[in-house]
Amino acid sequence: MIQDTPALLDAIRARFAHVDSCPFQGPRIFFENAGGALTLNTVVQTSAKFAALPDNPGRINPAGQGLQAIIDKAKADLAVFMNAPGGQFFAGESGTELLFRLIRTACVNAPIGAKVIGSSIEHPASRSAARRWAGIAGLDYVNVPHDNTTGRTTPEDYAARMTPDVAVATILHGSPVTGMAMDVAGISAAIRAVSPDCLIIVDGIQHAAHGQLDLGAYDVDGYAISPYKVFSRHGYGIAWISDRFGKVPHDMLIDAPATGWEFGTRDAGSYATMSDVIDYFDWLGGEVSDATDRRDRIEAAGRAIHDYETHLTNAMINGTGNLPGLRDMDHITILAGADNPAREGLVSIVVAGRASEDVVEALNQQGIRTHTRKADHYSGNVLTPLGLTDCIRVSLCHYNTEGEVAQLLAALKDMAPES
The missing domain is CATH 3.90.1150.10 (Aspartate Aminotransferase, domain 1)
Known part of the structure; x- marks a missing residue:
């Protein structure tokens, strides 16, 4: 090792x-x-390269099509990196902004009088968003107290406060204060055992740099990271949402594709740097194992x-x-x-x-x-x-x-x- x-x-x-x-x-x-x-040296080099390009991704010209291909590749790389079971990836202003957006969307589509559940261990990126939009949407917020001794929240803590009318749940994957990781799969299972259709959104910002991301095992609907905390650069965030979450009514342009969640022209360079990060994990995995499969x-x-x-x-x-x-x-x-x-x-x-x-x-x-x-x-x-x-x-x-x-x-x- x-x-x-x-x-x-x-x-x-x-x-x-x-x-x-x-x-x-x-x-x-x-x-x-x-x-x-x-920051990875490759990310620095890639950022400089793409900052010089004037073209918009997706336009019908060689540069536009080439940039779109780079974005598509990065999304495919992210699917492997995070073991995503379908769904879609998209970029935003930051991990915090994306969490607010996901939680807002989930809350405003929940039935009036439903509940939002989250934990006191959470970073304000998710906790503030959940409390704010629960109030605006007429939902009750249920707080799951964390254990001060261990610095974390467990599946049992969530299970003790779950009811069938919980429509939205937030989970912190790793605490930037205590340094402790939560059992996301276990917490998700505890939530779904009581409220199977709950939209579950995870703050993965602190956890991502420490490896072992596995969306396929979590059974959640949203997951956000901040790339500058996982060897990329500042200026953007990455979110994943499940297919069913993608169909929920959300902020979008009039007559735009119903399942599209991206706004405006994408920065192909930010996506390209995520491919650099994933290439690094791939390289390291080859150094510490004999595995031939990328995942x-x-x-x-x-x-x-x-x-x-x-x-x-x-x-x-x-x-x-x-x-x-x-x-x-x-x-x-x-x-x-x-x-x-x-x-x-x-x-x-x-x-x-x-x-x-x-x-x-x-x-x-x-x-x-x-x-x-x-x-x-x-x-x-x-x-x-x-x-x-x-x-x-x-x-x-x-x-x-x-x-x-x-x-x-x-x-x-x-x-x-x-x-």
């Missing part, structure tokens, strides 16, 4: 821009991946990414070399516990006696990029119940190294209060 093959890790890191240095800061360790992952290689890449990131977070929590781990530092508190198998490449901590902003700045001065999460409209739903005003988020990806983890541990160890 990745941790056992230094040459492979070197090859992985060589494929990303600014892997160990920042053009503004100089040398740095990047532990801010949940805020936006590193099999992508699944192998996802497993390798998950295993290596677990190795890195375990090193962070339990220690590496002669350095103690976070669990052994009395001045460090780990959100959602040290032993949590649902963790995906993210550890949030609090340093006793120090404001998180000050810790993040001190780490930044040593070239270690992390991030402060505050009990605001983004993270208050998780931090406030814990009695916290803020925390430090350390988020990694499979291109990070155990040596980088060791530098973080050394810096945090030195922040212990003098006895």
Whole structure:
């Protein structure tokens, strides 16, 4: 696997821009991946290439037809990458914008007096949209409380609050605050056991970079990602919707195709960069397995990414070399516990006696990029119940190294209060 093959890790890191240095800061360790992952070099090159093209996709000329073919290929690549059972992919302004659009459409088409269910662990991208449009559409919003100890929501939590009149459901796949993944397939099954026709929409923005996307196993109707968090670039989001969701009345131009969900001229370059991302997963899967089928290689890449990131977070929590781990530092508190198998490449901590902003700045001065999460409209739903005003988020990806983890541990160890 990745941790056992230094040459492979070197090859992985060589494929990303600014892997160990920042053009503004100089040398740095990047532990801010949940805020936006590193960008593939191929994505940078593709973006520049397509930014220069003046033609519109689909026009009856060689450039227009060529650009449309690139968009069509990217959608086919996405279907393999996410194992989509039919349905359609389309781009929007961002993952958040797409979630609002999907949830709005689901809510305004639900029967008056029906219910919308969602969890308190959700990012406001889905939670805000669901609460807003439930109110506008005359629907009751049902909140599923998350477990403060584990930092997640379970199928059993949803099942306890499900009723047959739930028409819309939202699920968070991975939390950008606790770092925990939810059992999307299990939650979906719990919802459908009570309300089979419920429209289920998933926020996959945090989860996507950690691999193992499988729409065929989830039995949901909508799934959104933000490509800049999965090795592409800013400026667009990608959504998938099921065939039945695609037929629901939605925002569209008069007399436009009834199942069309895209607006305006598409940026072929954004789609092309998704093909670059999927090609990368395909390449990595070929390095860590003998699989010949593309989907099999992508699944192998996802497993390798998950295993290596677990190795890195375990090193962070339990220690590496002669350095103690976070669990052994009395001045460090780990959100959602040290032993949590649902963790995906993210550890949030609090340093006793120090404001998180000050810790993040001190780490930044040593070239270690992390991030402060505050009990605001983004993270208050998780931090406030814990009695916290803020925390430090350390988020990694499979291109990070155990040596980088060791530098973080050394810096945090030195922040212990003098006895």
